[in-house]
Amino acid sequence: MCTFADILDKIMANVVNTATSNNDRLQRINLMVSSLEEEQQVELEKQLRMLLLLNQAQEIDGSVKKNDISMAEIVEEVRKARHGN
Numbered sequence: 001m002c003t004f005a006d007i008l009d010k011i012m013a014n015v016v017n018t019a020t021s022n023n024d025r026l027q028r029i030n031l032m033v034s035s036l037e038e039e040q041q042v043e044l045e046k047q048l049r050m051l052l053l054l055n056q057a058q059e060i061d062g063s064v065k066k067n068d069i070s071m072a073e074i075v076e077e078v079r080k081a082r083h084g085n
Contacts, residue, residue, distance in 0.1 A: 007040050007043060007044055
């Protein structure tokens with residue numbers, strides 16, 4: 001099975017990077033992906049999905065405010081809320 005790095009190496013060996021606009025970039029990416037075998041396209045999609053999810057997780061992690069509340073305090077507050085105290 002090909003790794004993500006193997007797929008990128010194969011793509012880059014066959015493509016010359018010339019244009020810089022978003023539209024041109026998307027066209028180049030589409031051309032590169034369409035030149036891959038189906039199995040490689042599936043693996044590329046899987047790796048891209050993982051990359052996007054990792055990026056999203058890092059954004060969420062960075063937005064969490066630090067606090068000094070212990071788990072015991074959280075549990076106590078939940079108990080109070082459930083029992084109406």
